[in-house]
Amino acid sequence: MADDPQRRAAELLPKVETLRAQLRAQVLGQDALIDDLLVGLLAGGHVLLEGLPGLGKTLLVRSLARGLGLDFARIQFTPDLMPSDVTGTQVVDEQGGARRFRFQPGPVFAGLVLADEINRATPKTQSALLEAMQEGAVTVAGVTHALPQPFHVVATQNPVELEGTFPLPEAQLDRFLFRLEVTTPSSDAMAAILAATTSAPVAQDVTRMAPADLGALQALVRGVLCGSHLLKFVANLVLATHPDRPASGERTRRFVRYGASARAGQAIVLGAKARALLAGRPAVVRADIDACLQQALGHRVLLNFEAEAERVRVADLLAEWRATAERGA
Numbered sequence: 001m002a003d004d005p006q007r008r009a010a011e012l013l014p015k016v017e018t019l020r021a022q023l024r025a026q027v028l029g030q031d032a033l034i035d036d037l038l039v040g041l042l043a044g045g046h047v048l049l050e051g052l053p054g055l056g057k058t059l060l061v062r063s064l065a066r067g068l069g070l071d072f073a074r075i076q077f078t079p080d081l082m083p084s085d086v087t088g089t090q091v092v093d094e095q096g097g098a099r100r101f102r103f104q105p106g107p108v109f110a111g112l113v114l115a116d117e118i119n120r121a122t123p124k125t126q127s128a129l130l131e132a133m134q135e136g137a138v139t140v141a142g143v144t145h146a147l148p149q150p151f152h153v154v155a156t157q158n159p160v161e162l163e164g165t166f167p168l169p170e171a172q173l174d175r176f177l178f179r180l181e182v183t184t185p186s187s188d189a190m191a192a193i194l195a196a197t198t199s200a201p202v203a204q205d206v207t208r209m210a211p212a213d214l215g216a217l218q219a220l221v222r223g224v225l226c227g228s229h230l231l232k233f234v235a236n237l238v239l240a241t242h243p244d245r246p247a248s249g250e251r252t253r254r255f256v257r258y259g260a261s262a263r264a265g266q267a268i269v270l271g272a273k274a275r276a277l278l279a280g281r282p283a284v285v286r287a288d289i290d291a292c293l294q295q296a297l298g299h300r301v302l303l304n305f306e307a308e309a310e311r312v313r314v315a316d317l318l319a320e321w322r323a324t325a326e327r328g329a
Helices: 005-026 031-042 057-068 083-087 123-135 170-174 187-197 211-223 228-240 250-255 262-278 286-290 293-297 305-309 314-326
Strands: 046-050 072-076 088-095 098-105 112-116 137-140 143-146 152-157 176-181 256-258
Touching: 005 031, 005 057, 005 211, 005 262, 031 046, 031 057, 031 176, 031 211, 031 262, 046 057, 057 072, 057 112, 057 152, 057 211, 083 088, 083 123, 083 137, 088 137, 098 143, 123 137, 123 152, 123 170, 170 176, 176 262, 176 293, 211 262, 228 262, 228 286, 228 314, 250 256, 250 305, 250 314, 262 286, 262 293, 293 314
Parallel strands: 046 152, 046 176, 072 112, 112 152
Antiparallel strands: 088 098, 137 143
8 A cells, every 4th residue: 555654664764865875975974963863853853953163064954955855044143133034024015006015934934944053143033933943833913824844943053152142042942852962073084074175076966855755754753653661761751850859869959950841752752763763663662762862851951050060961960860760750
């Protein structure tokens, strides 16, 4: 049957592998980042990339949009960017002596939107993306306009210590399924990057997927099985991040200000399902969940000043949360 999930997966997964290979050839030294980014999009979410300028974030997202066959828009976030510069605005048309208002869509009306250096804009402008990311629509002058589907935001963020940045509001951060750290490449990868970017450009064939293929893959992700014992583990682990619970560990009570929301658990499960699908498995295993914990929790757990002083990060607390979850807290 044409709608058989296993047959449909067998048709689509080779396309994903081709796309993965193309991205790895274009963006050198970031294989793990590419894998996590694909998982985030197949899970149906938005992704936040954090790293220093010049590490290939924009090239990666532009190449990803081209490979997925999605319309691409890049929004450069700056301190003077206004919300209407993102969502669109009402303009006046004059026809036959009559004036009427017409909605002029902003750059957010694209299949894949790159919100470049999102934390350089003010929180007011950052929040212009909230409705778009959550509802797949924007409301201007009381009228709601649907965004194209599939619709995804990939935002880049400079480390908050850099001058001229604004921390993203917690509500904004929570809309990102994953936050991924873009690391500096190894010496060998750096040498390959220098060789590729200082030589004559080489034409590359690009195999494009159709937007409908991405939608079909996202539907297949939802159909991947996740056992009740794994769902219970994820629920316990999310609760273990809350310092006010009796079963919370000593380091959690000491270093965590606020724990993760239920949306973090959804991100972990959907990411795990996407990993299982890409591996050709019909059900999630524990390794799929473990591989998504840092990406889903790193931006949702708010640490306190003591953690900052002692340079404690969310990754340092994952072992305690796993142990608490396994005890059935």
